[in-house]
Amino acid sequence: MANIERTTDTDDLVLRARADADALGRLYELYYERIFRFCVHRLFSKTIAEDVTSAVFLAVAAKIRDFTGRTEQDFRNWLYAIAANNANAYIRKMSRRNELLQQLTASMTEAADCADEANELDWPTLYMAISRLKPKHQTILTLRFFENLQIQEIAKIINAKESTVRVTLHRILRTLREHLQSVLDGGK
């Protein structure tokens, strides 16, 4: 019952946020951490994640009056879609990609020095493997395993069929396994 009431309150917040700055402020507080976390998982660097999170919320502020969704779920899907697009747009710029890879390599070296066990998988190594996937596949992987979203929600965010997401996810994991093996073998 309490859960239903909370959901209804947030739905109301979403409806009011189109005209009311306070409502938008409350939605910001509710979703800032999630979006920031998603950006860190997608972009590795916290500094870059801050920039992209800023771009996401500024886009939300500019576009929320045209947002047609009515529920919190609609708002969340919309927000993740904006975040995914911004993250992909960031990565698409080669100069930024190179900068990101440099940071990543430095982190991997540092992590390898600190690792207790030689075969332990760390975040920089996994991210290096993930970064070799297509940007859209990176988004699906992040939403599913780092943000713990359901297939149904991911399908809405990336505007695809559930069955497509399911099959794509299976292929992504297979490809990621190969990339990860390659990274662990020394980037061949």
Add this chain to the structure above:
Amino acid sequence: MFENENDFKNLVDQLNIDTEPNDNHRENLCRQTLSAFSRSRQHRISWQTITKLAAAAAVIIVAIGLFLIQRGPNDRVEPPKVPKVSKSPSGLTTVISLKMAYRQGGLQAVEKQCDRAVRILGARLDGISAGQLIRGFNIEKQEREKL
């Protein structure tokens, strides 16, 4: 390594990823977001005002146009009616033409029409001999041939 989705999920859960946000960034971004929201509102209001004014102007113009179309024919000054009378001299004296003139203006109109026919055709003698008629006819024929 991982074999399936559950394995990968467990692997991700074990990773130590720092996703703690910076409070300064959170607060600054909150201010920027609300500021952008109010700016977009003002921008939208100004556009809404312009759109409303344009719509109102269009409605007024259309209303005036419709009003003029509706009222126009009644206000128009009708030109004086011209009596429909045959204009060619030969047509002026036909029975039908004279009847029409009588219907429109009585005997006065018939007289006027006859006077007009006389003015156009010229005065003729009351009586004419066969010789004069043939001569006149021949003269007219020669003139036509010359032309």
